[in-house]
Amino acid sequence: MLKVDGLAYRYRDAAAPALQDVSLTIPAGGIYGLLGPNGAGKTTLISLLAGLLTVADGNISLNGQPLAEARAANPRAISLVPQDYAFYPMLTVAENLRFFAGVLGLNNPDIKAQIDAAIAFARLEQVTGKRAEQLSGGLRRRLNLAIGLLGRPQLLLLDEPTVGVDPQSRSFLLESIAALPAAGTTVLYTSHYMEEVEAICQRVAILDQGRVLSEGTLDDLLATADSSAEIELDQPLPAALAERYSATDLGHFKFGLFFRSTVEVARLLDELAEAGCTVRQLHVGRQNLEQLFMRLTRRSLRD
Amino acid sequence: MTRLLALWTKETLALLRDRHGLAALFVMPIIFIVVMTMALHDAFMPGAAIDVAYAIVDLDGSPHSQSLARRLAKTGSFRRVADPATTDASRADIRAGRYALALVLPKGFGERLLTPAGADGQATEALTLMVDPTLNPALQLAFRNQTSAALGMLRADELTHSAGKLFGLPTAARPAERDWPDEIVSTAVQNDRSIRPPSSVQQNVPAWLVFAMFFVVIPISAILITERQQGTLQRLAAMGVPFRDVLLGKLLPFFVVNQIQAVLMVAVGIWGVPLFGGEALVMPSGTGLFHWWLVAAAVSLAAVACALLVASLAQTTQQSTIIGGVGNILMAAIGGIMVPKFMMPGAMQTLAEWSPMAWGLNGFHTVMLRHGDFAAILPDLVKLLACAALALAAATWLNHRQSA
Numbered sequence: 001m002l003k004v005d006g007l008a009y010r011y012r013d014a015a016a017p018a019l020q021d022v023s024l025t026i027p028a029g030g031i032y033g034l035l036g037p038n039g040a041g042k043t044t045l046i047s048l049l050a051g052l053l054t055v056a057d058g059n060i061s062l063n064g065q066p067l068a069e070a071r072a073a074n075p076r077a078i079s080l081v082p083q084d085y086a087f088y089p090m091l092t093v094a095e096n097l098r099f100f101a102g103v104l105g106l107n108n109p110d111i112k113a114q115i116d117a118a119i120a121f122a123r124l125e126q127v128t129g130k131r132a133e134q135l136s137g138g139l140r141r142r143l144n145l146a147i148g149l150l151g152r153p154q155l156l157l158l159d160e161p162t163v164g165v166d167p168q169s170r171s172f173l174l175e176s177i178a179a180l181p182a183a184g185t186t187v188l189y190t191s192h193y194m195e196e197v198e199a200i201c202q203r204v205a206i207l208d209q210g211r212v213l214s215e216g217t218l219d220d221l222l223a224t225a226d227s228s229a230e231i232e233l234d235q236p237l238p239a240a241l242a243e244r245y246s247a248t249d250l251g252h253f254k255f256g257l258f259f260r261s262t263v264e265v266a267r268l269l270d271e272l273a274e275a276g277c278t279v280r281q282l283h284v285g286r287q288n289l290e291q292l293f294m295r296l297t298r299r300s301l302r303d
Numbered sequence: 304m305t306r307l308l309a310l311w312t313k314e315t316l317a318l319l320r321d322r323h324g325l326a327a328l329f330v331m332p333i334i335f336i337v338v339m340t341m342a343l344h345d346a347f348m349p350g351a352a353i354d355v356a357y358a359i360v361d362l363d364g365s366p367h368s369q370s371l372a373r374r375l376a377k378t379g380s381f382r383r384v385a386d387p388a389t390t391d392a393s394r395a396d397i398r399a400g401r402y403a404l405a406l407v408l409p410k411g412f413g414e415r416l417l418t419p420a421g422a423d424g425q426a427t428e429a430l431t432l433m434v435d436p437t438l439n440p441a442l443q444l445a446f447r448n449q450t451s452a453a454l455g456m457l458r459a460d461e462l463t464h465s466a467g468k469l470f471g472l473p474t475a476a477r478p479a480e481r482d483w484p485d486e487i488v489s490t491a492v493q494n495d496r497s498i499r500p501p502s503s504v505q506q507n508v509p510a511w512l513v514f515a516m517f518f519v520v521i522p523i524s525a526i527l528i529t530e531r532q533q534g535t536l537q538r539l540a541a542m543g544v545p546f547r548d549v550l551l552g553k554l555l556p557f558f559v560v561n562q563i564q565a566v567l568m569v570a571v572g573i574w575g576v577p578l579f580g581g582e583a584l585v586m587p588s589g590t591g592l593f594h595w596w597l598v599a600a601a602v603s604l605a606a607v608a609c610a611l612l613v614a615s616l617a618q619t620t621q622q623s624t625i626i627g628g629v630g631n632i633l634m635a636a637i638g639g640i641m642v643p644k645f646m647m648p649g650a651m652q653t654l655a656e657w658s659p660m661a662w663g664l665n666g667f668h669t670v671m672l673r674h675g676d677f678a679a680i681l682p683d684l685v686k687l688l689a690c691a692a693l694a695l696a697a698a699t700w701l702n703h704r705q706s707a
Binding site (some may be wrong): 042050051052071075076079080082083084085086087088089091095098099100101102103104105106107146151165 | 305306308309310312313314318320321529530532533534535537538539540541542543544
């Protein structure tokens with residue numbers, strides 16, 4: 001559906017490119033997770049997909065059509081839900097929805113149906129007459145999402161859609177977003193919450209420093225040939241072992257380790273016993289998304 | 304069209320809910336017009352009334368004494384109050400501060416009018432002027448001079464009348480009492496040409512209207528900066544709304560706001576200011592009124608465009624309030640809004656030519672005071688429209704640059 005091929009972008013006066021040689025394929029009818037630390041290039045990629053920046057190097061196509069042509073043919077095909085509350089705080093929920101529907105150029109019979117559908121989708125029925133500035137964080141997020149659904153987009157770009165909401169609202173938002181592909185909307189989902197991405201995305205791309213580090217179905221990415229383990233000791237891991245098993249320090253004498261085969265687990269336990277280390281806990285098995293993310297992007301702070 | 308209608312509706316709703324913006328646009332200029340018109344009332348009227356009261360103690364009660372009182376009243380410079388019956392009553396009134404001057408016309412004033420200072424050998428009682436000693440000596444002198452002049456005129460008229468009868472010349476039964484001073488009209492000498500200077504209301508209504516129109520910077524920047532900070536502009540761009548449509552969406556509602564301001568300020572000038580004792584604003588009619596509206600429309604376009612530029616330059620509403628507010632006050636100060644241009648020294652008048660507010664005010668004065676035609680207001684219209692076009696282009700460029 002959406003194909004990104006050899007995409008590169010450099011901001012004016014920037015020392016390094018924000019994106020370089022990015023290639024992705026986002027199939028229709030699913031939820032695609034886009035992960036990356038701050039400054040990885042996620043916002044730049046989303047801005048290019050939303051038409052806020054002009055593609056200078058590389059190609060983006062939507063259903064086989066170059067992005068600019070696809071947007072010109074159907075300006076409502078791609079919808080962006082920014083991380084900010086991108087609506088008018090002084091207007092009511094209904095006025096905000098009417099405004100954005102009007103800006104999208106929806107026709108009169110359609111406008112009411114779509115606004116009603118968006119209100120029902122985000123469960124905003126009780127607050128339609130309330131000014132947006134008086135809404136709670138969760139309701140604001142729901143309004144932000146509801147506005148994004150006006151115009152029935154083929155592709156919905158969601159930038160951190162659950163930031164600052166309580167667990168109940170987050171759960172509601174995730175369930176609602178998970179239901180979107182069934183209604184014909186493909187979702188590109190960016191978030192820093194790994195468990196959210198793991199819960200609802202079928203495919204994932206991990207970006208860092210403008211490059212795609214890893215891309216594929218979630219199952220493929222997590223079920224690597226490598227085995228990972230998390231081990232808790234009573235003292236620091238000996239340096240030689242740390243190097244051999246590509247250990248990452250998780251704090252409090254906890255370490256993440258990687259094995260080329262599970263046979264190495266027994267050997268490690270022997271080596272630890274020889275070194276006088278007591279093993280308090282050991283978890284061996286499929287890595288989770290956070291472990292994969294941390295391994296690929298390293299642990300250093302980005303800002 | 305659906306898109307523009309949506310943008311206009313949104314701007315209107317947002318403005319109606321911005322109490323501070325509404326106060327800056329409508330309440331502030333009305334207060335300015337009333338207060339400044341009243342405060343500067345005398346400053347704009349050469350030979351205007353002096354707020355000092357006087358009374359006449361007419362002990363003679365003759366047609367001549369009454370004529371002198373009427374002539375003095377006609378000058379209108381000093382305010383006449385009800386006459387006391389006796390000199391003692393008048394003295395008590397002055398002591399109590401009810402008025403500052405009392406002119407006593409002695410008994411026999413009429414009879415002795417043509418024989419002043421005992422010209423026929425008999426003593427003539429002098430006119431007495433009782434004054435409050437705290438009254439400005441210049442004003443005491445002014446009243447004495449007015450009285451002397453009125454008295455001289457009365458004598459001259461009486462002499463002409465008596466001489467006419469003596470020599471059998473045809474004379475009217477009684478010469479008409481003329482206004483005093485005789486048809487002297489004050490004019491302020493301008494740099495370029497001599498025109499009547501504006502009255503207080505003629506200066507203040509267009510001046511504060513121009514000022515108020517430029518204050519759209521406060522609500523416009525408040526909304527545009529909120530849109531930018533909250534990512535709404537980004538969302539609109541992603542929806543395919545070009546930035547020029549966002550600007551157009553703001554131009555029309557605030558143009559309408561400016562027109563409402565114009566109607567309101569003119570109404571205050573016509574009906575509000577007289578309630579406070581000021582002179583009513585006189586508006587041109589017919590083509591003049593159309594020319595007046597052309598100036599108002601050009602000022603509005605310049606004001607909204609400048610506001611959009613300030614909103615594009617500023618990153619926060621605090622910045623826009625400072626840039627917009629201080630910028631407006633500076634433009635008003637050098638543009639002849641706060642201090643009329645004709646009161647400024649030459650160098651300042653030259654500087655005023657660089658303020659868009661001065662172009663607007665000059666355009667209004669051309670129509671209202673000089674009864675100028677379209678050609679006369681054209682230079683100011685062109686300057687205002689050029690300012691609007693430049694500001695809009697700069698605002699569009701800045702927003703394009705920020706989003707790139």
